[in-house]
Amino acid sequence: MGADQRRAARQERSTPLVAELEAWMRDHRASLSRHAPVAQAMDYMLRRWEGFTRFLDDGRVCLTNNAAERALRGIALGRKAWLFAGSDRGAERAAVMYSLIGTARLNxxxxxxxxxxxxxxxxxxxxxxxxxxxxxxxxxxxHPGSLAA
Structure with a gap:
């Protein structure tokens, strides 16, 4: 499914739900104390509403952060190994190389x-x-054979 198809499906299925969620949050937020943890969470979400709803207009935007979490899993698993980079300078070099390799994969x-x-x-x-x-x-x-499979 292409980005345009995903966008159309999201517009059809998700837009009404997102509008209903926003209305519900704004309605219920008014009845909460500003110090309530739920109110603070709602305020956070409502301040970022435009960013949250970007997925409705752009089919390239993922609905989850699963891909990012999978990409970071190797770093999390190797965390103890990174403690033994030898020095701060060695750790900086390792971070640069890891970033370049990750960027190659993303491309x-x-x-x-x-x-x-x-x-x-x-x-x-x-x-x-x-x-x-x-x-x-x-x-x-x-060369053509150099692209990732």
Whole structure:
């Protein structure tokens, strides 16, 4: 299902429910003390209502954060291993590499192929063209077999 189809389905099914939820929250919020934890949660949600409802107009927006949580799972599982980076500088290097590899994955690029190519080309790349080796720019210069499956 494409983004346009998802948007149309959300408009049809979710828009009435979201409008009903907003009306209910605003109605019930008025009867709560401002110090009540539920009131604070409602205020938080209502202040961010535009961001919450963005999924109705953009079919590319995921309804859950499952993909982000799955992406962070490896970091959470390796948390104890990261304590042994050797030094603050080593930990910073590891964080940079982890970010670049994650960015390659987000751009549908095989991190191993990208990193091997970048390491082979970086010494001969002028400093003003280093941005061409970043994952989101690298795709145009890569070979067809280098994209992630």
């Amino acid at each position: 549908d690029i095989d991190p191993q192929a990208w990193l091997a190519d970048v390491l082979a080309r970086i010494a001969d790349t002028p400093q003003n063209r280093l941005s061409e080796l970043l994952p989101w720019n690298w795709r145009a210069a890569c």
